[in-house]
Amino acid sequence: MRIIVGITGGIAAYKVPELVRLLKKAGHEVRCAATEHALEFVTRVTLETISGNALYSDLFASGRTEHISLKDWGEMLVVAPATANIIGKVSNGIADDAISTLLLAFSGKPVVMAPAMNYEMWAHPAVQRNIATLKGWGIRMVGPEVGELACGVSGTGRMAEPEQIATYIASLSTFNFQLSTQKWLVTAGPTYERIDSVRFIGNYSSGKMGFALAQALADAGADVELVTGPTALTIEHPRVKTTRVESACEMFAAATAVFPGCNGAILSAAVADYRPAECANHKLKKQGDEGMHLDLVQNPDILATLGGMKKEGQRLVGFALETDNEEANAQRKLEKKNLDYIVLNSLRDAGAGFGVDTNKVTIIARDGRHKESPLMSKQEVARMIVETTAL
Numbered sequence: 001m002r003i004i005v006g007i008t009g010g011i012a013a014y015k016v017p018e019l020v021r022l023l024k025k026a027g028h029e030v031r032c033a034a035t036e037h038a039l040e041f042v043t044r045v046t047l048e049t050i051s052g053n054a055l056y057s058d059l060f061a062s063g064r065t066e067h068i069s070l071k072d073w074g075e076m077l078v079v080a081p082a083t084a085n086i087i088g089k090v091s092n093g094i095a096d097d098a099i100s101t102l103l104l105a106f107s108g109k110p111v112v113m114a115p116a117m118n119y120e121m122w123a124h125p126a127v128q129r130n131i132a133t134l135k136g137w138g139i140r141m142v143g144p145e146v147g148e149l150a151c152g153v154s155g156t157g158r159m160a161e162p163e164q165i166a167t168y169i170a171s172l173s174t175f176n177f178q179l180s181t182q183k184w185l186v187t188a189g190p191t192y193e194r195i196d197s198v199r200f201i202g203n204y205s206s207g208k209m210g211f212a213l214a215q216a217l218a219d220a221g222a223d224v225e226l227v228t229g230p231t232a233l234t235i236e237h238p239r240v241k242t243t244r245v246e247s248a249c250e251m252f253a254a255a256t257a258v259f260p261g262c263n264g265a266i267l268s269a270a271v272a273d274y275r276p277a278e279c280a281n282h283k284l285k286k287q288g289d290e291g292m293h294l295d296l297v298q299n300p301d302i303l304a305t306l307g308g309m310k311k312e313g314q315r316l317v318g319f320a321l322e323t324d325n326e327e328a329n330a331q332r333k334l335e336k337k338n339l340d341y342i343v344l345n346s347l348r349d350a351g352a353g354f355g356v357d358t359n360k361v362t363i364i365a366r367d368g369r370h371k372e373s374p375l376m377s378k379q380e381v382a383r384m385i386v387e388t389t390a391l
């Protein structure tokens, strides 16, 4: 793979030649790019010698648009160390040096960042907001780790070691492009079922699991139809088409329309089983001491409908969110809805399920095979699900 290593101005830049060496040893072609500040910590000569290629650092070299030719060349961009400064710039669309221009131009291809900074800077809400923005765009973060920092204190902010970054990159490159002739449907997020013009019945799904699945499938080369309920998340990926819906009925219509043209579907949305029988087009008034009664009618079961539509060769993967009798309930859903796999997550596992960045799942195959994950980031869980059910 052709990898660009982008270096920004943090003390951890001195470790980057080792990362370049490891990537070259693993058979990758490497070209380095660095900001002026990075070159205070690591020399041009070292980077050019170890990578075997000229370094790109001068944005204003006469008559050249090197960030464009370099981004065309690269199949992956790794920014290590990624300072609070570069993270802030890119999340706000600023492009004023060698690395920020590359990052803005590098669309549709994997980007990995290894953040490194003082622990208080890392904890600052602005940095955390910027990291969330970048993750929402599909940029992967390796680290930062907890440990001794350049300022002499210990905390979260240490750049992941070169070996750790190289191992992560190896896992990404084996994963890439195996589904490049395929199209997959993913459902994500909650559904909102309107009661009146200001209220709805909903649930706590954030969409994080479903968006991570869409990203993982796209990373594996698939075109993805992402049908999502209400969420603030966005995904910027040329192979992901996002359709935003509100209710279960809208999600049903969107999912059933695209499924016949798909090789498979992973349904992670938390769909409301019931909706109000009637939706008032004004704000309902208080009903007084007697309370208020809502008549609910059942929503269509999207997963079961796709199970009925499924043709030879199509794969169908459902989720089961359980609180008790987890495996038995999941197994029952797998059979009843005609699935190939079901991904069980239990609300009894701390750090799993709604809203959080992590999950812990058991993937149950139709033939009874089980695969359990530890508690991992939703991105890692999504990759495991895609590797197990789609590749």
Ligand code: PMT
Pocket (backbone or CB within 6 Å): 187, 188, 189, 190, 204, 205, 206, 207, 208, 209, 210, 248, 267, 268, 269, 270, 271, 272, 273, 299, 300, 301, 302, 303, 304, 317, 318, 319, 320, 321, 322, 333, 345, 353, 354, 355, 356
């Ligand atoms: O979005 P996050 O905050 O990241 O949280 C992720 C998650 C907890 C929502 C996700 O991991 C998850 O468990 N999703 C499924 C939640 C759920 O509704 O489970 P269920 O057991 O009620 O439904 C079983 C399956 O049928 C699911 O695949 C669901 O998408 C599907 N279903 C359910 C009802 C319905 N009317 N139509 C459906 O397609």
